[in-house]
Amino acid sequence: MSTGWKAVAIAAVLSAGVLALSDGLGEARAEYGDVVMNNYSDAAGMRPAVFPHWFHRVRFRCKVCHSDLGFKFKAGGNEINMLKIIDGQFCGACHNGSVAWSVENCDLCHSAKPGTPTQVHESTINLLGGAEAGPAGAAATSPGGGRASATGKK
Amino acid sequence: MVLIAEAPIAAETVRRWLPLAQDGLHDPANPALRLLQEPSVALSRLPSDRVGNQVNWVAALEGGHINPRTNILPESRVRMIDLDILLNLRGGTPIVRFPHRQHTLWLDCSNCHEHLFKSKAGANKFSMERILKGEQCGVCHGAVSFPLTACERCHNTPRNKPPPAAAVRGS
Structure with a gap:
């Protein structure tokens, strides 16, 4: 291979690498299905809580939380607070130091940027234009029911 | 409506997941x-997909990866059912063959029945508008299970072929 062709090949490889990096890392893109809960966090001076669906579904089927534990399919719709968690409800069924880390590890869950609204990240409703795009009051209230969608700030 | 066939994922497709500190959602100032x-640590070992978390979650479960x-x-009581339902029988897009089996691998009957969907075949009126707004199938698809841009995964059965005998005809 001549020096000229080598230079062209190296330049091509480098520019492809730069393109690949700028393609993936340039944009802010959390994982699909990441739920942010900010019902009370901002007001309490805590970072909003992040619930990563991807992490949990590796370990638990949907029915564990959405049937056994009664989580509605609606971001922010369960009105979870720390009292309920310490009482063993919702997240507290596992986050009790037995199945998963316990409540004194505040920063592990309360890990979103301050001011991030309650939402399902990358959800269709988010992509269609944020909380305003969602139907008002469409959430079902029966146990295990409801919808998993962005709701905006409460 | 024109459906574009989904390109199969090439074996050499490189999947990338943003580090938490750079994902725009987590606070990089959080020491924890x-x-x-x-995500890359857990998800890179699971079967590929081109959408969502870039993981085919049903394949991950069925293949014993998780x-x-x-x-x-x-x-x-862990309940599962193997029953396909044919939907969208009079629409313009391909028929929807809904598999209960893959859904009940993850979910319980009570997650969908009876408040989201009536169990009686033909009793449900489906609407893509409602689904796109996060209702009906859109409670999960478009939020956590594969997104609504993957049309052909639900609209998966050509209209000109006789429907499979094993499936129940819905609406």
Whole structure:
């Protein structure tokens, strides 16, 4: 291979690498299905809580939380607070130091940027234009029911 | 409406997951961030997909790549059903063959029935507008299970072929 062709090949490889990096890392893109809960966090001076669906579904089927534990399919719709968690409800069924880390590890869950609204990240409703795009009051209230969608700030 | 065939994922497709500190959602100033599992660590070992988390979650479960727990309450009855329902029988897009089996691998009957969907074939009126707004199938598809841009995964049965005998005809 001549020096000229080598230079062209190296330049091509480098520019492809730069393109690949700028393609993936340039944009802010959390994982699909990441739920942010900010019902009370901002007001309490805590970072909003992040619930990563991807992490949990590796370990638990949907029915564990959405049937056994009664989580509605609606971001922010369960009105979870720390009292309920310490009482063993919702997240507290596992986050009790037995199945998963316990409540004194505040920063592990309360890990979103301050001011991030309650939402399902990358959800269709988010992509269609944020909380305003969602139907008002469409959430079902029966146990295990409801919808998993962005709701905006409460 | 023109459906574009989904390109199969090439074996050499490189999947990338943003580090938590760079994902735009997590606070990089949080010192505890380094203790959390990075998506790339968990997800890079699972079967590929081009959408969502870039993981084919049903294939991950069926292939034994993951073995998520079915219940946390010991008294819970783990219910599964293998029954396909044909939907969208009079629409313009391909017929929807809805597989109960893959859904009940993850979910319990009560997650959808009866408040989201009536169990009686033909009793449900489906609407893509409602689904796109996060209702009906859109409760999960478009939020956590594969997104609504993957039209052909639900609209998966050509209209000109006789429907499979094993399936129940819905609406």
